[in-house]
Amino acid sequence: MTAARPAEIRVSELFGPTIQGEGVLIGLPTVFVRTGGCDYRCSWCDSLHAVDSRYREEWRAMSTEDVWREVTRLSGGTPLMISLSGGNPAIQPLGELIGRGHEEGYGFALETQGSVARDWFADLDVLVLSPKPPSSGMETDWDAFDACLRASGDKPLVVMKVVVFDEADYAYARAAAARYPQLPLYLQPGNHTPPPPEDSDAPIDIDGVMERMRWLVARVTEDRWFEARVLPQLHVLLWGNKRGV
Numbered sequence: 001m002t003a004a005r006p007a008e009i010r011v012s013e014l015f016g017p018t019i020q021g022e023g024v025l026i027g028l029p030t031v032f033v034r035t036g037g038c039d040y041r042c043s044w045c046d047s048l049h050a051v052d053s054r055y056r057e058e059w060r061a062m063s064t065e066d067v068w069r070e071v072t073r074l075s076g077g078t079p080l081m082i083s084l085s086g087g088n089p090a091i092q093p094l095g096e097l098i099g100r101g102h103e104e105g106y107g108f109a110l111e112t113q114g115s116v117a118r119d120w121f122a123d124l125d126v127l128v129l130s131p132k133p134p135s136s137g138m139e140t141d142w143d144a145f146d147a148c149l150r151a152s153g154d155k156p157l158v159v160m161k162v163v164v165f166d167e168a169d170y171a172y173a174r175a176a177a178a179r180y181p182q183l184p185l186y187l188q189p190g191n192h193t194p195p196p197p198e199d200s201d202a203p204i205d206i207d208g209v210m211e212r213m214r215w216l217v218a219r220v221t222e223d224r225w226f227e228a229r230v231l232p233q234l235h236v237l238l239w240g241n242k243r244g245v
């Protein structure tokens with residue numbers, strides 16, 4: 001019998017350092033590991049190149065060591081926060097990578113919709129749970145979401161981030177916040193991407209994003225919802241939906 005090969009990580013893109021453009025770590029320099037493949041298919045997903053199987057040929061199966069070598073090359077060997085995104089990074093074997101990085105002083109933040117729980121969530125530094133509102137066309141499985149919370153244990157900072165396009169999404173965000181009052185909540189206005197993003201340099205509707213951002217601020221303040229944090233996607237304001245930034 002041959003020894004089992006270590007599981008490989010399906011990578012869509014590895015880039016940085018750039019700044020984290022969203023949520024609790026906004027502005028913090030980071031290297032992104034974007035995994036390929038997702039169990040969801042949100043109507044407005046801005047990262048379809050990491051979701052749609054049409055882009056599968058671009059994805060690379062990499063060992064933990066391969067990914068680690070690339071991360072250390074990009075960061076010049078200086079420890080920083082590594083952002084694990086996708087696709088759904090929870091469906092990839094990332095536990096070993098997290099252990100490897102921690103040995104060298106790196107941190108790990110992971111973004112997931114909360115549909116798949118992993119025991120290695122407990123080793124993360126930051127877990128961003130981003131349940132999907134009605135405009136996405138997805139249905140939230142709150143039992144799976146609860147399992148993610150349980151798996152994360154006490155170590156990571158766990159936050160919730162909800163994309164809001166309209167009034168129904170806003171109502172969903174309020175209900176999610178009421179369900180998890182212990183989780184810091186971030187709201188971000190949706191950006192419309194013409195699916196699929198054949199041309200990642202295509203201009204995005206910045207006026208629309210700004211309009212939704214102002215509407216969201218007005219909505220939160222008129223409701224006296226003073227625990228909610230409203231943030232735009234900073235990288236989208238700076239670079240649109242360009243890949244690799």
Ligand SMILES: C[S@@+](CC[C@H](N)C(=O)[O-])C[C@H]1O[C@@H](n2cnc3c(N)ncnc32)[C@H](O)[C@@H]1O
Pocket residue numbers: 038044045046047085086087088089111112113129130161163188189190191192193233
């Ligand atoms: C591309 S997803 C990848 C990680 C994971 N699948 C998830 O959805 O949390 C990263 C973040 O981008 C957000 N996002 C995706 N498409 C968006 C859009 N069109 N406008 C605003 N945020 C978007 C998601 O809600 C999520 O919080």
Ligand SMILES: Nc1nc2[nH]cc(C(=O)O)c2c(=O)[nH]1
Pocket residue numbers: 018019020021022047085086111235245
């Ligand atoms: N700079 C930057 N910040 C981000 N925050 C979340 C991102 C994502 O697509 O997951 C993202 C991204 O792609 N770029």
Ligand code: SF4
Pocket residue numbers: 038039040041042045046047048051086087088113
């Ligand atoms: S869950 Fe995340 S990566 Fe998957 S389709 Fe939705 S926004 Fe895109």
Ligand SMILES: [Mg+2]
Pocket residue numbers: 046047
């Ligand atoms: Mg993105």
